[in-house]
Amino acid sequence: MTIAPERPTTAPAVPASRRPSTGRLVDEFELGLDAPICLTWELTYACNLECAHCLSSSGRRDPRELTTEQCKAVIDELQRMQVFYVNIGGGEPTIRPDFWELLQYAVDHQVGVKFSTNGVRLNPERARFLASTDYVDVQISLDGATAEVNDYVRGPGSYDTAITALKNLQEAGFKDAKISVVCTRQNIGQLDEFKALADTYGATLRLTRLRPSGRGADVWDELHPLPEQQRELYDWLMSHGENVLTGDSFFHLAAFGEALPGLNLCGAGRVVCLIDPIGDVYACPFAIHDEFLAGNLLADGGFKQVWQQSELFQELRSPQTGGACSSCQFFDTCRGGCMAAKFFTGLPLDGPDPECVQGYGESALAGDRSIPAASQDHSKKNPTRNAPVMLSIGRRPDDLSSALTPRAAPVSACAESPLAGFDPAESSGGCASGACGC
Numbered sequence: 001m002t003i004a005p006e007r008p009t010t011a012p013a014v015p016a017s018r019r020p021s022t023g024r025l026v027d028e029f030e031l032g033l034d035a036p037i038c039l040t041w042e043l044t045y046a047c048n049l050e051c052a053h054c055l056s057s058s059g060r061r062d063p064r065e066l067t068t069e070q071c072k073a074v075i076d077e078l079q080r081m082q083v084f085y086v087n088i089g090g091g092e093p094t095i096r097p098d099f100w101e102l103l104q105y106a107v108d109h110q111v112g113v114k115f116s117t118n119g120v121r122l123n124p125e126r127a128r129f130l131a132s133t134d135y136v137d138v139q140i141s142l143d144g145a146t147a148e149v150n151d152y153v154r155g156p157g158s159y160d161t162a163i164t165a166l167k168n169l170q171e172a173g174f175k176d177a178k179i180s181v182v183c184t185r186q187n188i189g190q191l192d193e194f195k196a197l198a199d200t201y202g203a204t205l206r207l208t209r210l211r212p213s214g215r216g217a218d219v220w221d222e223l224h225p226l227p228e229q230q231r232e233l234y235d236w237l238m239s240h241g242e243n244v245l246t247g248d249s250f251f252h253l254a255a256f257g258e259a260l261p262g263l264n265l266c267g268a269g270r271v272v273c274l275i276d277p278i279g280d281v282y283a284c285p286f287a288i289h290d291e292f293l294a295g296n297l298l299a300d301g302g303f304k305q306v307w308q309q310s311e312l313f314q315e316l317r318s319p320q321t322g323g324a325c326s327s328c329q330f331f332d333t334c335r336g337g338c339m340a341a342k343f344f345t346g347l348p349l350d351g352p353d354p355e356c357v358q359g360y361g362e363s364a365l366a367g368d369r370s371i372p373a374a375s376q377d378h379s380k381k382n383p384t385r386n387a388p389v390m391l392s393i394g395r396r397p398d399d400l401s402s403a404l405t406p407r408a409a410p411v412s413a414c415a416e417s418p419l420a421g422f423d424p425a426e427s428s429g430g431c432a433s434g435a436c437g438c
């Protein structure tokens with residue numbers, strides 16, 4: 001039998017203006033808000049790195065990328081909608097030549113910015129600029145507390161780049177940067193070290209879940225935490241979690257017992273969405289697929305129109321049944337887990353999460369599944385999709401030490417070193433080598 005992804009059973013949508021209020025915030029969130037509270041905007045798919053688990057399969061710039069003026073018009077609209085802050089990512093957003101101009105424009109228009117970066121352009125001068133701004137937060141991506149573990153998925157030199165950026169921010173007096181970690185099988189054992197790193201640089205630790213989205217689909221089997229590591233993570237968060245940010249990453253772990261702090265529901269299309277570099281609007285940053293495309297802000301009358309009127313978002317905001325999960329005693333807190341994780345592993349959307357801590361995901365994964373093909377891929381021309389960009393490309397490592405053997409021939413200058421041919425003091429965007437097409 002093939003289990004095809006399907007939407008949860010829905011009842012007719014209830015317009016926001018005619019909803020009875022229960023007084024519970026989570027109920028309001030489930031039915032959607034007039035503006036998203038967590039809006040991610042990927043400014044570019046270009047990236048100097050080529051991380052193995054990149055959720056947006058980034059690498060090359062899309063030639064249809066929004067222009068500076070179009071981006072400013074989006075910011076104007078967000079200001080009118082009273083979206084108080086936006087998460088900017090990519091790709092590597094700082095390699096857009098107009099990145100700093102757009103950041104300043106957003107701040108000047110009362111739209112705060114939190115941007116995610118691998119740190120490549122956070123030199124001392126930029127760090128001083130950031131320290132002088134209000135309403136700007138910086139999130140440095142780091143997927144290992146040691147270079148060995150981090151560079152395995154993010155590429156050689158990327159650990160040093162991230163640490164240098166953290167140092168520059170600290171020395172410039174930037175307060176409370178974030179260290180953003182995708183939790184993998186290889187770094188779960190480093191949680192204490194990550195926390196120590198954050199403390200060293202006066203930063204806050206942010207842990208997120210590895211989802212099988214983008215290139216993450218290619219490496220999910222290898223990198224997603226094992227069941228006992230899920231428990232380890234849950235226990236660690238229970239004892240250290242008060243100063244650690246997790247967003248909506250781990251509400252499926254609530255089925256271990258007590259709910260963790262954070263957003264305990266899937267907010268896709270309800271309070272969360274993504275604007276991609278060409279203005280397409282998706283239900284969530286981890287759901288970049290035609291199935292979750294709500295519209296385009298250039299073609300469909302602007303962001304507000306898409307957010308408030310798209311059929312997809314209306315459907316996601318409708319009351320939904322839990323399907324196979326509704327009889328589970330943990331459904332109230334776990335809610336069946338992450339829609340994107342289910343979709344990209346070919347599991348039904350109204351069934352258990354692939355990492356269901358009660359073990360139902362594993363049995364579902366063992367059954368017949370139809371894994372959806374990617375709708376898009378911005379990876380650099382070589383290697384291609386389904387060839388994860390890890391240091392041991394071409395063979396599956398049995399363990400990390402065997403994986404740390406560098407491959408013989410680099411696929412591009414960028415893949416060999418994130419800084420190859422690249423001047424961090426930049427004035428032009430993209431990788432100066434041109435080899436990767438970004």
Ligand code: SF4
Nearest residue numbers: 266268284338339340
């Ligand atoms: S689909 Fe997953 S990642 Fe996206 S909002 Fe829902 S729970 Fe979060």
Ligand code: SF4
Nearest residue numbers: 255325328334353356
């Ligand atoms: S069966 Fe569903 S609701 Fe229960 S723990 Fe698993 S994913 Fe969560």
